[in-house]
Amino acid sequence: MKLFPIRGGIHPDYHKELSGECAIETLPLPTRLYLPVQQHIGAPAEILVSEGETVKKGQLIARRQGQISAPHHAPTSGTVIAVTEVPAPHPSGLSQLTVVLEPDGHDEWVTTLPEPIADPFAVPAEVLAERVADCGIVGMGGATFPSAVKLQLGIRHRIDTLLINGAECEPYLTCDDRLMREHADEIIDGARIMAYALGAGRIVIGIEENKPQAIAAITVAATAFPQLEIAALPVKYPMGSERHLTLAITGLETPARKLTADLGVVVHNVATARAVYQAVRFGRPLITRVVTVSGEGIRTPKNIEAPIGTQVNDLIAFCGGFAQRPERIIQGGPMMGTPLPNLDVPVVKGTSGILALTAAEINDRPSDPCIRCGSCVNICACGLTPVELAARIRHDDLEGATKLGLLDCVSCGSCSWVCPSHIPLVHYFNYAKGALAAQDREQRKLERTKTLVEANTARQERLAAQRAAARKPKAAPGGEVSA
Amino acid sequence: MSQAATATISGPFAHNTNTVQRTMFTVVLALSPATLFNLYLFGWPSIFLFAVTIGACLATEAISLLLAGRPLWRTLTDGSAILTGWLLAMTLPPWAPWWIGVLGAVIAIPLSKQAFGGLGQNLFNPAMVARVALLVSFPVVMTAWIAPHPLFSDHSPSVQQSVAITFGGEMPDGVTAATALGYVKTELSRGVPVAESLTEYGRDTTLTYTPDLMDLATGYKPGSLGETSAVLILLGGLYLMRRRIITWHIPVTVLGTLFVMGTIFNLVDSSRFAPGLFHVFSGAAFLGAFFIATDYVTSPVSEKGQIIFGIGVGLLTWVIRTFAGYPEGMAFAVLLMNSVTPIIDQYTRPRLFGRTRKGEPLPIKVSP
Numbered sequence: 001m002k003l004f005p006i007r008g009g010i011h012p013d014y015h016k017e018l019s020g021e022c023a024i025e026t027l028p029l030p031t032r033l034y035l036p037v038q039q040h041i042g043a044p045a046e047i048l049v050s051e052g053e054t055v056k057k058g059q060l061i062a063r064r065q066g067q068i069s070a071p072h073h074a075p076t077s078g079t080v081i082a083v084t085e086v087p088a089p090h091p092s093g094l095s096q097l098t099v100v101l102e103p104d105g106h107d108e109w110v111t112t113l114p115e116p117i118a119d120p121f122a123v124p125a126e127v128l129a130e131r132v133a134d135c136g137i138v139g140m141g142g143a144t145f146p147s148a149v150k151l152q153l154g155i156r157h158r159i160d161t162l163l164i165n166g167a168e169c170e171p172y173l174t175c176d177d178r179l180m181r182e183h184a185d186e187i188i189d190g191a192r193i194m195a196y197a198l199g200a201g202r203i204v205i206g207i208e209e210n211k212p213q214a215i216a217a218i219t220v221a222a223t224a225f226p227q228l229e230i231a232a233l234p235v236k237y238p239m240g241s242e243r244h245l246t247l248a249i250t251g252l253e254t255p256a257r258k259l260t261a262d263l264g265v266v267v268h269n270v271a272t273a274r275a276v277y278q279a280v281r282f283g284r285p286l287i288t289r290v291v292t293v294s295g296e297g298i299r300t301p302k303n304i305e306a307p308i309g310t311q312v313n314d315l316i317a318f319c320g321g322f323a324q325r326p327e328r329i330i331q332g333g334p335m336m337g338t339p340l341p342n343l344d345v346p347v348v349k350g351t352s353g354i355l356a357l358t359a360a361e362i363n364d365r366p367s368d369p370c371i372r373c374g375s376c377v378n379i380c381a382c383g384l385t386p387v388e389l390a391a392r393i394r395h396d397d398l399e400g401a402t403k404l405g406l407l408d409c410v411s412c413g414s415c416s417w418v419c420p421s422h423i424p425l426v427h428y429f430n431y432a433k434g435a436l437a438a439q440d441r442e443q444r445k446l447e448r449t450k451t452l453v454e455a456n457t458a459r460q461e462r463l464a465a466q467r468a469a470a471r472k473p474k475a476a477p478g479g480e481v482s483a
Numbered sequence: 484m485s486q487a488a489t490a491t492i493s494g495p496f497a498h499n500t501n502t503v504q505r506t507m508f509t510v511v512l513a514l515s516p517a518t519l520f521n522l523y524l525f526g527w528p529s530i531f532l533f534a535v536t537i538g539a540c541l542a543t544e545a546i547s548l549l550l551a552g553r554p555l556w557r558t559l560t561d562g563s564a565i566l567t568g569w570l571l572a573m574t575l576p577p578w579a580p581w582w583i584g585v586l587g588a589v590i591a592i593p594l595s596k597q598a599f600g601g602l603g604q605n606l607f608n609p610a611m612v613a614r615v616a617l618l619v620s621f622p623v624v625m626t627a628w629i630a631p632h633p634l635f636s637d638h639s640p641s642v643q644q645s646v647a648i649t650f651g652g653e654m655p656d657g658v659t660a661a662t663a664l665g666y667v668k669t670e671l672s673r674g675v676p677v678a679e680s681l682t683e684y685g686r687d688t689t690l691t692y693t694p695d696l697m698d699l700a701t702g703y704k705p706g707s708l709g710e711t712s713a714v715l716i717l718l719g720g721l722y723l724m725r726r727r728i729i730t731w732h733i734p735v736t737v738l739g740t741l742f743v744m745g746t747i748f749n750l751v752d753s754s755r756f757a758p759g760l761f762h763v764f765s766g767a768a769f770l771g772a773f774f775i776a777t778d779y780v781t782s783p784v785s786e787k788g789q790i791i792f793g794i795g796v797g798l799l800t801w802v803i804r805t806f807a808g809y810p811e812g813m814a815f816a817v818l819l820m821n822s823v824t825p826i827i828d829q830y831t832r833p834r835l836f837g838r839t840r841k842g843e844p845l846p847i848k849v850s851p
Binding site: 007010012013091171243244252253254255256257258262263328330334335336337338339355357361362363364365368369370371372373374377378380381382383384385387388403404405408411413416417418420421422424426427430 | 492493494495496497498499500501502503505506561563601602603604779780782783784785786789828832833834835836837838842844845846847848
């Protein structure tokens, strides 16, 4: 199919060969599972179980709170041994409320699972969105936005195209590649269900050309459905970015501060499509996910289907432990992933990869001065001038940086990757975005305070006027006094 | 910016293998064929001057770093001072005395680079500032071109003679020669039409040395220490493009503009204006286009900006060569365009994704 060019982009070392040929293996049940209440963008879920309670596999243990939220389910049967604060898989290492589950080994399903929907194309779209919401499905490419909310975009927008993101442009990660090779039928069924729910007539599955077997498997599975198209995408990072994928496949450029849905396009990840298939066809909640465990630091890299809540430790042990001392453990891909504070944190719904990277792989070194080579300008897929942005931020000129497009940066990391001076450009941008958000909060607080003070002053004045009027009723003859 | 913000926790946790040092030494490698050829062509005095200039650049860089209290070794070995010295040496008359190299280094490194804040901070190309300052201050020494005296040939000066030339300032008689650009300029000022002086340049028996057409192309001709061989400089330039250190934008536009301006005006009046090919293959055109104008620090960062910059350099070089008092204008042209680089950068920023050129969000367009 005809594709549209995207600006810039880089060609990092992909290292996909480390785990690309490893079929998905199922992890034996760990001895403990840790289920944080917040595994998604939006409001944290509200815990429904307490210490000592026994739960079955698939049982709801935390319900969603509010529109943008997701519930969580027990990945296996067992006993809740604690509901407590546990370090979250986040670089801060901050804790969050977590249900600690001790599996009983029976792996017994709950009897109250939602009924399978035999013909999803005969039920109203809302029923499907509700099912996806009830099963706790979030964007599994790493963004973890509640999928049901995206499925309801068809209500307020006219959606004509569903894009299934199988680009997997992050180095090392092969979980989506393996899913496409091994479960192409399920992905396509899930995609068709989502397209139906959205009212989208066209489905395009975008896969980078470095995954020929995935393209072949999806092509075979898609032959029966003429509404499905397959886009073999050029290998280029960040092809998998939602806006860039949309541009490459449809030629539509999403306006700043708008959604792809405003253009009639919704993007879902392949793993999300498969989760939707399982939720709709079997009533199965999202309780496992495929994780790529890789990097030169891992003895035997693998693609593992693991229960949500598995500790990173357990995954690494299943891969034979460390081959070399890793410099960092990363959750997600090396470009946009986050470093983990330790190995005791759990796999969550958005964990696409656990990478043990050696110092040589990361190839970090102290920064040199910027020599204005312009590489960052020429590779930026968002059209930014990172060299100038960084100069503004270094002088705390956040307003100037905003004018140059700071908030249009998607933090893809290409500029930092390419910089010969090893300047941590993305770090500057993240710092500046954080500082801007803090300023914004401060500003709103000030305005709120000002409004309150003004309201108070006005009230005091009104009261004073009333008192004065009450004291001197004769001062204004003719009864013209107003309260 | 607070301390906490500089502790690296943001990604990416992958990086390409390029470094500042590797970039600098790749450029040095690319310069090597042309340099070696010219050191051979001009013999021991040019080798001494070359060594003195680079040594002086390293020494002044070290002194500057010590005075500024900056890390010494890391900066000295980043290759930037060596490259500046190398480029400066390549633009000097090959038998110039040692103090020209030392003075050039003082102007290039402490005054043109470190005074602005070190690597990456200077507005003007340090080697070109040094060359122009020397040319304006010492016009006679800086235009003492010599005929080729290849090493191991009969008339090549011995090591002792060369020491006297470089360190004693004893220029022997009968070795100087005019460059083609200089010859044409001088003749034109005497009223000799360009077309005539061009044919004469190869035959004028009053000159000690006159190259033929073949010599002009290969570089067996008088000129600056490193600029004579267009072919070898082109080779180095192509290597830099292949290694993706530079792109075509600046070299092609510099040489293209020079060629187009030369050709057009030559067609209009061939008695006053030299042809395009003559401009392209004379003086520092190739060296400037591939190695001087492409200096990262002092040229625009975007490809569009580089095209504008290159056209400017080509145009100004032609204007200076044609209408100004100096026969060669590359260094002046580069410096003039350096001064407008920040403005070019400002007006050639790429369009932001999802926004119009003016920075407004794009209007919503839906698929048909």
